[in-house]
Amino acid sequence: MSVHADLRRKSMSEIESQAFEPLLKNPYKTRQGGATVTVFVPYNCRNHCPFCINKEEYAHPEGFSAHKICDSIKRMDAITPYCDFVFTGGEPFANLESLQHMLDAIPTTHKVYINTTLPVFEFQTEDDIVAFTQKNRDKITCINVSRHMQHYVVESNDKLLTRLAVPFRINCVLYKNYPVRDMVPYLERFYQIPGASIQFRFDYTETTPQNLYDKWNDKILHDLKHLASYTGLDGCRMRCGFHFDYKGMELTYHKTLPYSTIVEKDKNDGITYDILYDILIKQTGDIHSDWDGTIMDVDAYKKVVYEPYDLRWLERCEAKETYPVITNHTCAVI
Numbered sequence: 001m002s003v004h005a006d007l008r009r010k011s012m013s014e015i016e017s018q019a020f021e022p023l024l025k026n027p028y029k030t031r032q033g034g035a036t037v038t039v040f041v042p043y044n045c046r047n048h049c050p051f052c053i054n055k056e057e058y059a060h061p062e063g064f065s066a067h068k069i070c071d072s073i074k075r076m077d078a079i080t081p082y083c084d085f086v087f088t089g090g091e092p093f094a095n096l097e098s099l100q101h102m103l104d105a106i107p108t109t110h111k112v113y114i115n116t117t118l119p120v121f122e123f124q125t126e127d128d129i130v131a132f133t134q135k136n137r138d139k140i141t142c143i144n145v146s147r148h149m150q151h152y153v154v155e156s157n158d159k160l161l162t163r164l165a166v167p168f169r170i171n172c173v174l175y176k177n178y179p180v181r182d183m184v185p186y187l188e189r190f191y192q193i194p195g196a197s198i199q200f201r202f203d204y205t206e207t208t209p210q211n212l213y214d215k216w217n218d219k220i221l222h223d224l225k226h227l228a229s230y231t232g233l234d235g236c237r238m239r240c241g242f243h244f245d246y247k248g249m250e251l252t253y254h255k256t257l258p259y260s261t262i263v264e265k266d267k268n269d270g271i272t273y274d275i276l277y278d279i280l281i282k283q284t285g286d287i288h289s290d291w292d293g294t295i296m297d298v299d300a301y302k303k304v305v306y307e308p309y310d311l312r313w314l315e316r317c318e319a320k321e322t323y324p325v326i327t328n329h330t331c332a333v334i
């Protein structure tokens with residue numbers, strides 16, 4: 001539940017007293033360039049990850065429409081022509097023809113990221129995926145490939161990663177009691193692959209404003225500091241990333257809050273804003289301002305107030321050259 005949606009909850013008496021008045025809404029604010037637009041593709045994946053919160057809505061595909069999604073992409077491009085787009089699902093690579101239509105709706109002023117498992121199945125070969133990346137090398141900024149330590153997703157051959165014509169990153173959710181003993185073999189698996197970097201991710205349904213930056217009680221952070229060299233921390237109100245170096249391979253440990261709106265009063269103008277970090281285009285083409293079903297007022301977003309992006313380095317450290325590393329770094333706090 002977002003802070004935004006929480007503020008929307010009103011008692012019956014409040015609702016009745018406002019029956020003939022327009023509902024007061026906070027104006028939108030976002031970072032320069034615009035909030036990231038996350039597009040939910042209109043088709044499913046074949047996996048059943050225990051931390052997935054999207055699976056259920058793919059059980060009811062009524063109203064799903066790639067055509068309406070393209071219309072919504074164009075609406076968002078008209079408002080913020082330099083924002084980032086992320087395709088997620090479901091499985092963006094399960095229907096390359098449909099993905100191509102949606103990609104073609106995005107001008108090259110935008111960065112485009114695709115979350116995928118790189119699925120290979122009876123009607124789609126590794127060569128098809130490679131050809132798709134070659135064709136779209138100027139459109140795709142990075143492919144985020146899900147490879148969890150616990151085998152929740154059906155995986156294609158690691159050699160496919162070496163053939164992709166665009167940059168890629170490995171995403172790994174460290175869920176509940178993840179097997180710590182498997183971390184080094186996991187790191188070694190991708191260390192062998194040229195161009196690989198890894199982003200470990202905290203289960204975001206468990207992230208709170210209190211534990212987002214909590215270093216002392218974060219088991220994942222402690223485990224990683226025994227395996228790799230800590231190089232720094234960046235972050236903003238919504239998310240943070242602890243950075244590491246593993247034999248020259250870049251690792252990040254990413255945490256993000258489970259909502260995309262932060263309600264905050266601006267000290268300068270005294271106005272309370274809904275500060276948007278992510279905007280969602282749902283499988284039906286509907287545009288939401290949060291993960292909990294909050295519909296976005298697109299006309300209000302046309303008047304969005306921009307602020308400098310608050311993501312910044314909070315700590316920088318020199319990487320050590322020996323591995324494994326037992327913490328005790330001296331870091332510059334920025």
Ligand code: SF4
Nearest residue numbers: 045047049052089090
């Ligand atoms: S692959 Fe993605 S969409 Fe599919 S079950 Fe796993 S987390 Fe959910």
